[in-house]
Amino acid sequence: MILGITLTFIVSRLILYGLIFVAPTGQFDTSTELTLKKLQALGTDDYWNVHLWNKLLSWDAVFFLKGMTSKGKIPRFEHELAFSTLWSSMVKYFAKTDDVYQTLKVAVLLENILFYSSSVVLYYLTRAIFSENNKKQYYGKRLAKISTNLFIFTSASGFLTGIYSEPLSFALTFVGILLHEKSTSTTIPNGIDCNWSRWPFYFLSAIFFAVATINRANCVLLGIYYIVDLLQLVSHRRMLKALFFPLLAGTTMLIVCLYQHYSLPYQAFCPQRGEWCTTQMFDGLPFTKTNFYGFIQSRYWNCGFLRYWTLNNIPNFLIAMPNFVVMFYSTIYFTRIYPSFRVRPLVFVTQAFLIMIALFAHVQIINRVSSFIPLHLWYLADRLLRNSFREQHPVGDDKIVKGYIYWLAFWIPIQTVLFACFLPPA
16 A cells, blocks of 8 residues: 555656646746845756746745754744744754755755655554444545545645645654554543553654644644543543543643743843743743744734735635635534544544634635644545445535545646745745
8 A cells, every 4th residue: 555655646746846847937926036145045047946946945935945044043033933943953954064955955855755754654544543443444444545645635735845844744743643543442432541551652642743833833733632531531530541641741742832932932032022022921931921923923924813804815715715614524524424532632623723724814824734634634535435335426515525626636736836936825
C-alpha cells in the first residue's frame, strides 16, 4: 500500500509543479522580487529560478524565507512571529547555508518529505481507528486508501508546493492522534479507557500536539482531546487515571502554549515595545493579559470577531464554502449516522475550528489549514466507499460529496496557478 501512496504522491507533485512551471512568470505582487533583492539573492534571472523557484515565493512564503535566511532565532519585527520560527529553525538546521536559493530548495524538499510522511501516517491512523469497528478488515484498508488520496489532493494545493509550515503540523498532529489511539481502548458502555501500560504513548501525544501548536496556533484545539478524556474518566470515577493521563498531558500542553504565546514574546519585545507589553499580569512575571498571537492577528491582519463579515469579503466566503459545508456535515455524520467514541474528540475539534474560522479569521484560509483535522476526509471517504457498492443516483449529502470532488478537480489547478502568479486568495 505504501507503493500506492508513493505513486499517488509523486503524480500529484508532478502535476502541481508542472502547472507552476507553465504559469506566467510575471507575478501580480512585487513582494517576491523585493525580498530577493533585499536578501541579495544571486541568479534571480536564471531559467529555473524564473520559471519555478521564484514562483514558490508567494504570499506567506516571503515571510518564511526571510525567517529561514535570518541570523537570529527571534524575528526583528513582532508580526513575523506569526510565521513559525520552529519551521524556519528546522530549515536552517538542515540547509546550513546563507545562499537564498539553496535554502529555498532545502525547504521545499522538507515540505514534500513532511507532506508525504503525513500521508503515510494518516493511512495507518485511519486503519487503526476504523478497522477495529468493522469485522471486515478490507473496509478499514479501503477507507484508509481513499482518505489518504483525498489528503494528497488537498484543497491547499499550491500552498503545499512551497515553503509553508502546514505539513509540519499535519505530521505532528497525525502522529499525536495515532499515539493517543494506541494508548486508549474502547469499552462498552463506558467509552474510552486509558491503559496504564501505554501511558508513555499518551503523554507523547501531548508532546506532539504541543509542538504542533508551536508551529501553528490553530493546533491548540487538539487540547480538546484531553478535556474529553478528563470528563469521561471523572464521570466514571477513575480519578487516578484522570490525574495521570488527561490532566497531566493537558497541563503539559497548556504550559508549552503559555510559554509560546505569552512568555517568549514578552522576553523578546518587552518592556520597550509598550502597548500590549503594558498589560503585564504581575510585576516580575513575563506574562501579559493580552494574548500575543491574538494581538498581532488583530493589529496586522485585522482578525477579530465578525471583522471579516463585510460585503467585499463575500467572494472569500464563497471560496471557503465547500470545505466549510463538508466539515460541518462530517460532524453531523460522526455524531448521528456513524457515532464512534474514537472520533468524538475530533468532532468537537472540528466544531470549534469551524466557529473560530467563521467568526474570527480570514475565512478562506480554511482551504489551506483544515487538513490537520482528518474528520472530513473520513466522512468523504466513507460516503464514497459506501456508494461504490450501490448502483443508484446520489441522494442527500451524497450529492454534496460528489459536488465537493468535482470542486476539487476544478479548484486545485486554478488555485495552484493563482498562487504561482501571487494572486488571491491567500
